[in-house]
Structures are given as structure tokens and as C-alpha cells.
Amino acid sequence: MDKVEMGIEEQHEMVAKAFVNHYYHLFDTNRAALATLYHHTSMLSFEGQKFLGVEDIGRKLTQLPFEQCKHFISTIDSQLSPFGGGILVFVSGNLQLSGEEHQLKFSQMFQLIPLPHGSFCVQNDIFRLNYG
């Protein structure tokens, strides 16, 4: 057997991991570019505040009140969404803001939706710090 068959579960787990690596790498190195991962119906809930669409979400992400941060990912869980080939991604980890001594714990979930040319965009994004 030359052909390696990949199960649908392995496929969406691979997409989820690749997305998570890409997302937080962009967040930590070129935050303004994150907006390209969203589209006009995308939703972001950030610490309870709601944002809709590329411009609104991009503005929020670039105007966060810190210069730099670094994410450390602890867990990535993914599941298929029942409609439209979407993938639910659930992330937990820590983030370190520049100039701050202590790391902050966070959890974040995404729904990724497939685009016609084979990539994915972020349809849903919910972020919460996990306070102590």
C-alpha cells in the first residue's frame, strides 16, 4: 500500500493543530495580520465584549492594550461541526505579556469554516482569561 489513508478524525485534528500554531504565531509576531483569518460574518467574543466582521475584529485585536505577548499552548481539542464541514477547536494555555511577571491562563474556542479553495477561516471565536 503506497497510499496512506488518513481518517477524517486525523484530518481535522491536523487542521486544528496547524491553525492553532499559525494563529498564535501571528498573534505574537504580527498581530495586524490576524484579521486576514476572519471574514465579514465572523464573530469574536473577547472577555464578554462582542465584535463582528473583519474590520471590527481586526481593530479590537490590534488595539489590545499591550505591545507584545507570547502564548504557550497547553491543550488543543477538536471536533467536527455537524454542518458545512466546520471544525470546532478548543485551546487552553498561558500567555505572557511583555513587562508582566506572571503568566495569565486563558481558554479560547474557534469554529473554522472551509473556504472554496481549501483553506479555512474563523467563523466563531470566544476568548476568556481564566482568573485565579
Added chain:
Amino acid sequence: MDKVEMGIEEQHEMVAKAFVNHYYHLFDTNRAALATLYHHTSMLSFEGQKFLGVEDIGRKLTQLPFEQCKHFISTIDSQLSPFGGGILVFVSGNLQLSGEEHQLKFSQMFQLIPLPHGSFCVQNDIFRLNYG
């Protein structure tokens, strides 16, 4: 105006809150009944372990290695899913196991899918403890 119009955002936030109250009340008082909230294609990821369908999920939830627990909910976020009228619900909080001194922090996400007769079932469920 006698009729009170409720926006679609208020509607799904109300469903999310009612679901969260119902789910954790059942979890803390009658855990075996939780299985009725799932259906045959439902998925649960519990601390990285995957379970599929009512029986498998119900068995996992009833066989968790503690008798009783109490959930304290800190935040509930919800967004509409783009297909099929689904609602994404993201919960953070603490749980207290009987006989344990300290509470544990957790995050959990659900995708709720509407049923024909007006109620919802849990299609996706991802649970993680947030370790310190």
C-alpha cells in the same frame, strides 16, 4: 406596542443561559439524566478522551470517579453557529468535588443543535480542567 420583540442575539443568549443552568443542575443532582441531552451523533471530549453517542457519553459521565460535585459558573458566552441554527456556548467556572478542600477551575464548550419540537440537544461538548 404589546408585543415585545426579542432580537436573535437575546434569544440565543437566553437559550445558552437556560441550558447552562439546566446542564450543571442535572450534573450536580442527577448525573445519570445528563445522557438525555445528547443524541446518537453527539461528541464529547473529556480531558482529551473522546466519546461518541448517547450510551458512550452517558457511561463516561456516570462513571466519573467522584460521587458528588458542585459547579460554580463564572462566565457564559454564546454565539450563533453559521449553519443549522446551532448555538455555541462557552462556559468557565469552578467545581467542588465532595471531600476535596480546593475547587478546580474548568472551561467547557457546547454546540447546541435545535430539535424539531423546539428544544435543543448537545451535538459537541469539550471539557477541560484548567490546571494551575
